[in-house]
Amino acid sequence: xxxxxxxxxxxxxxxxxxxxxxxxxxxxxxxxxxxxxxxxxxxxxxxxxxxxxxxxxxxxxxxxxxxxxxxxxxxxxxxxxxxxxxxxxxxxxxxxxxxxxxxxxxxxxxxxxxxxxxxxxxxxxxxxxxxxxxxxxxxxxxxxxxxxxxxxxxxxxxxxxxxxxxxxxxxxxxxxxxxxxxxxxxxxxxxxxxxxxxxxxxxxxxxxxxxxxxxxxxxxxxxxxxxxxxxxxxxxxxxxxxxxxxxxxxxxxxxxxxxxxxxxxxxxxxxxxxxxxxxxxxxxxxxxxxxxxxxxxxxxxxxxxxxxxxxxxxxxxxxxxxxxxxxxxxxxxxxxxxxxxxxxxxxxxxxxxxxxxxxxxxxxxxxxxxxxxxxxxxxxxxxxxxxxxxxxxxxxxxxx
Amino acid sequence: xxxxxxxxxxxxxxxxxxxxxxxxxxxxxxxxxxxxxxxxxxxxxxxxxxxxxxxxxxxxxxxxxxxxxxxxxxxxxxxxxxxxxxxxxxxxxxxxxxxxxxxxxxxxxxxxxxxxxxxxxxxxxxxxxxxxxxxxxxxxxxxxxxxxxxxxxxxxxxxxxxxxxxxxxxxxxxxxxxxxxxxxxxxxxxxxxxxxxxxxxxxxxxxxxxxxxxxxxxxxxxxxxxxxxxxxxxxxxxxxxxxxxxxxxxxxxxxxxxxxxxxxxxxxxxxxxxxxxxxxxxxxxxxxxxxxxxxxxxxxxxxxxxxx
Numbered sequence: 001x002x003x004x005x006x007x008x009x010x011x012x013x014x015x016x017x018x019x020x021x022x023x024x025x026x027x028x029x030x031x032x033x034x035x036x037x038x039x040x041x042x043x044x045x046x047x048x049x050x051x052x053x054x055x056x057x058x059x060x061x062x063x064x065x066x067x068x069x070x071x072x073x074x075x076x077x078x079x080x081x082x083x084x085x086x087x088x089x090x091x092x093x094x095x096x097x098x099x100x101x102x103x104x105x106x107x108x109x110x111x112x113x114x115x116x117x118x119x120x121x122x123x124x125x126x127x128x129x130x131x132x133x134x135x136x137x138x139x140x141x142x143x144x145x146x147x148x149x150x151x152x153x154x155x156x157x158x159x160x161x162x163x164x165x166x167x168x169x170x171x172x173x174x175x176x177x178x179x180x181x182x183x184x185x186x187x188x189x190x191x192x193x194x195x196x197x198x199x200x201x202x203x204x205x206x207x208x209x210x211x212x213x214x215x216x217x218x219x220x221x222x223x224x225x226x227x228x229x230x231x232x233x234x235x236x237x238x239x240x241x242x243x244x245x246x247x248x249x250x251x252x253x254x255x256x257x258x259x260x261x262x263x264x265x266x267x268x269x270x271x272x273x274x275x276x277x278x279x280x281x282x283x284x285x286x287x288x289x290x291x292x293x294x295x296x297x298x299x300x301x302x303x304x305x306x307x308x309x310x311x312x313x314x315x316x317x318x319x320x321x322x323x324x325x326x327x328x329x330x331x332x333x334x335x336x337x338x339x340x341x342x343x344x345x346x347x348x349x350x351x352x353x354x355x356x357x358x359x360x361x362x363x364x365x366x367x368x369x370x371x372x373x374x375x376x377x378x379x380x381x382x383x384x385x386x387x388x389x390x391x392x393x394x395x396x397x398x399x400x
Numbered sequence: 401x402x403x404x405x406x407x408x409x410x411x412x413x414x415x416x417x418x419x420x421x422x423x424x425x426x427x428x429x430x431x432x433x434x435x436x437x438x439x440x441x442x443x444x445x446x447x448x449x450x451x452x453x454x455x456x457x458x459x460x461x462x463x464x465x466x467x468x469x470x471x472x473x474x475x476x477x478x479x480x481x482x483x484x485x486x487x488x489x490x491x492x493x494x495x496x497x498x499x500x501x502x503x504x505x506x507x508x509x510x511x512x513x514x515x516x517x518x519x520x521x522x523x524x525x526x527x528x529x530x531x532x533x534x535x536x537x538x539x540x541x542x543x544x545x546x547x548x549x550x551x552x553x554x555x556x557x558x559x560x561x562x563x564x565x566x567x568x569x570x571x572x573x574x575x576x577x578x579x580x581x582x583x584x585x586x587x588x589x590x591x592x593x594x595x596x597x598x599x600x601x602x603x604x605x606x607x608x609x610x611x612x613x614x615x616x617x618x619x620x621x622x623x624x625x626x627x628x629x630x631x632x633x634x635x636x637x638x639x640x641x642x643x644x645x646x647x648x649x650x651x652x653x654x655x656x657x658x659x660x661x662x663x664x665x666x667x668x669x670x671x672x673x674x675x676x677x678x679x680x681x682x683x684x685x686x687x688x689x690x691x692x693x694x695x696x697x698x699x700x701x702x703x704x705x706x707x708x
Contacts, residue, residue, distance in 0.1 A: 186437045220622050389623040396616050396626075398434075399605035399645045400408060400576045 015085045016096035022052050023059050023094055026087060035089025044092075050124035051139045056100055058139060060084065061124055062093040066111045069093045072119065073107035074373045075344040084109075103141030103371040104378070105344070129377045131205050141371070149214045149384055150207050156217035157183030159209065166255060170247040171237070177252065179260070180209065180226035182216050190263045192224045192391055193256065195248065195292075197238060197273030197280050199228020205376035211383050219395040220388045225260055227252065235315065238276035240322040245284040249291055265293075267335070270390050272296035274379045276319075283322050285333040294390040295337045298379045302350040323354075332361040338386040339365065340379075342372040402683040403600045403638050405607035407674035407692075408576065408646050415601060416448040418679070419571050422599040426570035427451070429598075433458040433585040434577020434605050442575075449573060454565050456572075458585040461558040465588070469554045472547060479543045483536060490532040491629060497525045498627040505657060525665055529630045533613065537633060540587075550590050559589045566594055576604030576645065579616070583609050583632055592635050600637060604645040607674060610637040615666065617644060619652040628662060638682040641707055642666045647673030647693065656699025663695040670707045671695035680707070 018024045026036050026044060036044070041063065052059040062069045062084055069084040084093035099105060106129055108119045121128060122137035129138045140146075159182045166175045178199055182191070202208040208228070215221045231237045237244040248271075257264045271292045273281040278300030285292050303310035304323040310316050337358050341351035348369070355367045366389055372378035404418050419428055428449050432439045439459040446453045466473040501521035507514055549555050566572070572595055574582075582605060586592070600610065608614050617628035644651065651673070652658050663671050672680055673693035681688045687707040694704035 184438065189437055215622075384622050388621070392621075392623055394578060395621055396618055397580055397631075398576075398578050399608060 013083060013085070016094075018059075018096060021054055021057060021059055021096065022048070023061075023096075026090075026092070027094075030088045030090065035087065036092075038090075041090055041092050045124065050122065053099075053140070053142050055142055056098055058097050058099045058141065060095050060097065060107075060122070060139075062109055062111070062122070063091055063124065064093075064111070065091055066093070066113050068110075068112040070110040070112070071095055071097075071107055072110050073105055074375075075105055076346040076348070076373075077344070099139070099141040100371055101141060101143040103139075103344075104144050104373075104381075105139045105141065106136035106373060106375055106377075107139060108136055129205075129375060131376050132201055136375075138377070144371075147381055147384065149218070150211055150380055152210050153214050153217065156213045158213050159183050159216070160185070161203075161209065166252060168247045168251055170243045170251055175232075175247065175252075176230045178203070178228040178230070179256075180212060180228060182223035182225070183213065184223070187261050189223070190261055190268075192222055192268040192270065193253070193260075193262050194224050194226040194387075194391070195253070195269070195271045196226055196228045197271075197277030198231065198234065198275075199226070200230040201376065202274075202379075203228060206380035206383070208380075208383070211380065215384060215387060215393070219393040219398050220384065221391050221393040224391065225256075225262060227256055234276055238273070238280040239315070239318045240279055240283040242287065244280060245287045248284055249288045253291075266290050267293040270294035270296060270387075272298070272386075274298035274300075274376075275374065276301050278302070279319050279322070282326070282333075286322075286326060286331065289331060289333040292333075293335045295334045296386045296390060297337065297339045297351075297354075298382060298386075299341045299345055299347055299374050300339070300351060300354070301347060302354050304350065304353070323350075327357055330357045330361050332363050334363060336364045336390050337366075338368070338390055340368045340370065340382040340386060342374060342378045343369050344372060345374040347374065401597060401599050402681055403610060404602070405610065405638065405641075405643055405672075405674060405680045405682075406601070406603035407678040408604050408676045410676035412444060412448050414677070414679075415445070415573060415603065416450060418601045419449050419573060422601065423451070423571045426568045428453045429566055429569040429572040430455040430575070431458055431572060431582075431586070431591075431606070432575045432577070433462070434575055434579065434582035434609075435459070436578055436581060445573070445575065454569065456562050456565055458562070458589060458591075459581075461562070462585050462588055465552075465554045465558060469552060472549070472552055472555075475543070475547055479539060482539055486532070486535055486539070487629075490528070493528055494525070494627055494629060497521070497528055501525055501661065502657075505661070522661075522664055529665070533630055533633055549588055555588060559594075562589055562591070563594055566598070569598060571599045571601060574600060574602035574606030574609065576602075576606050579605040579608050579614060580631060582606065583614070583634065586635060592637070595635075595637065604674070607645060608634065608643045610635050611641055611643050612636040612639060613642060613666075613669065615642045615644070617662075618650045619655075619658060620650075628665075640669050640687075641672045641680070642669050643672055643674055644695075645674045646676075648675045653693075653701045659695050659701055660697055660699035663697045663699075667697065670704065672704055672707065673701070680704070 018027050029036055050061050060071055073080055084095045086093050111118050125137045127138040128135040159180050162179045164177050168175050196202055216223050269292045271281045278297040281295055285295055302323050303312050303316040303320045305320040306324045310320045341348050358365045370378055432442050442455055504518045504521050602610050611634045614631040614634045615628050616631040678692040679690045680692050689704045692704045693701050
């Protein structure tokens with residue numbers, strides 16, 4: 001039977017089971033009326049990676065004076081406003097969560113001092129994941145490590161980036177697109193085309209340039225040209241907008257295929273995106289079937305309301321309308337579709353539901369779930385499997 | 401004449417050592433077509449080999465042929481299209497045949513029954529491999545009979561130029577790279593007769609191209625495990641081996657089941673792992689092997705003291 005300490009003063013809720021964990025001795029001492037002093041807490045934290053990952057159990061720690069400290073995370077299904085427990089007689093706060101092997105979790109602390117409420121990064125954890133809204137602290141569960149192919153490899157030559165501005169009649173204005181060319185680019189060669197929704201975010205937060213450089217260097221994907229889109233208003237364009245699809249297929253692709261050495265066949269085109277970008281990807285492929293041989297859909301916001309409501313607010317109505325239509329009358333719009341989603345996202349239900357719909361059309365579908373949330377590093381970590389499956393490189397044919 | 405097969409050149413000076421041992425007063429010919437558009441980026445190789453060196457430029461010559469003999473280029477593209485379809489069909493059948501073999505290997509029961517069934521499953525895979533190579537051979541035979549590549553003006557001209565360059569060459573170095581593409585260029589210009597009477601030093605993909613049967617392999621590609629496949633008939637300059645460059649990285653050598661199946665599938669040929677630093681030399685005295693590993697039917701991986 002596991003030992004559970006007495007509930008500490010000044011915090012609500014049942015304190016966690018700490019038996020067998022590193023923090024057990026401190027909790028036991030405090031419960032016995034001999035709380036550790038500052039030096040003992042210092043010694044406990046010295047050289048220790050925080051949060052403390054011990055198998056599937058993770059101890060989150062915060063040190064400082066506060067009236068309350070809450071763990072804010074985005075793991076769907078777990079309560080997100082639980083308070084940490086203050087170790088009596090100390091300024092150390094703790095809580096323990098079960099986090100299955102291979103998990104990756106982003107979080108912040110909500111620190112309450114009187115009337116002041118502040119969301120902060122975990123001061124004891126140097127690992128941060130950035131996104132368009134700022135950054136979160138990251139907990140790497142047991143068995144998770146940052147994939148080495150996402151890190152700069154000195155042996156991999158770097159591709160180049162070039163910004164271009166396209167005039168769009170469909171969207172009524174200028175659109176910026178960044179062109180990625182692989183290292184050792186040759187005008188005499190014909191390249192596949194990868195079109196990336198939210199391309200700027202993929203570069204900034206998912207390390208896309210490094211990932212492409214590495215995968216090409218390892219022959220896991222072919223040398224390719226990527227067009228990285230920067231939508232000025234993704235909430236509008238990426239909710240299944242007809243104008244966006246028209247811009248992409250009738251304006252951008254023809255322009256790229258005129259000005260760059262591209263193969264120009266459906267089999268050589270891959271369209272991808274995450275979240276709303278995945279909606280934009282699928283809706284464009286549905287409007288222009290067989291234009292893209294390959295689709296990469298990451299954590300798509302595929303809300304539907306043909307069974308009850310979608311429950312995501314009116315901003316999702318046009319998406320639900322599109323998804324409902326596609327569920328009612330699905331068509332084969334590409335040859336291969338890679339779908340990924342985090343198990344800790346609320347969208348896992350929608351994505352799981354989409355997979356059999358896609359499969360019924362005769363498309364070759366691969367669905368991958370990860371113990372992660374709706375975030376850019378989850379999408380980064382799935383790129384190798386997705387891109388190399390959709391666009392396999394010459395690894396099988398080249399022996400240097 | 402010797403043919404030296406090497407693994408990947410982590411130590412680039414190795415190729416120079418082998419060439420120095422074999423060369424006489426003549427020049428050294430380079431075949432770097434497996435590097436495709438980057439064929440001419442051979443500065444380091446020229447430096448490693450030293451002395452008089454000439455690159456045969458087979459990739460560039462083939463591009464010239466394709467660019468100017470459109471009818472022939474289109475016919476060749478159509479052939480390649482047929483070969484790709486054939487490969488897809490082969491892989492579809494291979495996947496099921498291999499899965500059946502692997503499943504039977506894991507079964508437990510009356511060995512009096514299962515042993516013969518396992519052997520039949522292995523034999524079915526080997527038959528499928530043979531069938532695939534035969535079909536490719538048929539396609540290429542039909543193509544050669546119809547188009548007579550070496551008699552086409554541009555091909556003949558480029559081949560004549562290559563033959564001229566080879567005059568006075570006593571060692572030819574064949575670099576690794578894209579094996580099917582390299583082999584296509586070697587075949588297009590009918591290089592095999594031109595290499596006769598010359599020493600050849602080849603590494604990785606170049607070494608594969610010189611064998612009788614090219615096996616394409618990788619046990620852990622990122623898109624999921626696949627089965628090794630026979631790719632093409634090679635030039636056949638060396639007998640009795642399946643060359644597996646960089647095997648320690650590309651193969652799961654710690655999996656006796658996979659190792660044993662590969663050895664039994666391609667028997668009686670020897671599956672020779674050519675890791676960096678490995679060499680195997682074929683001469684009139686037979687095989688002389690240094691540091692290369694050999695896959696054994698029982699799943700062991702041991703130094704390849706001999707190949708026969």
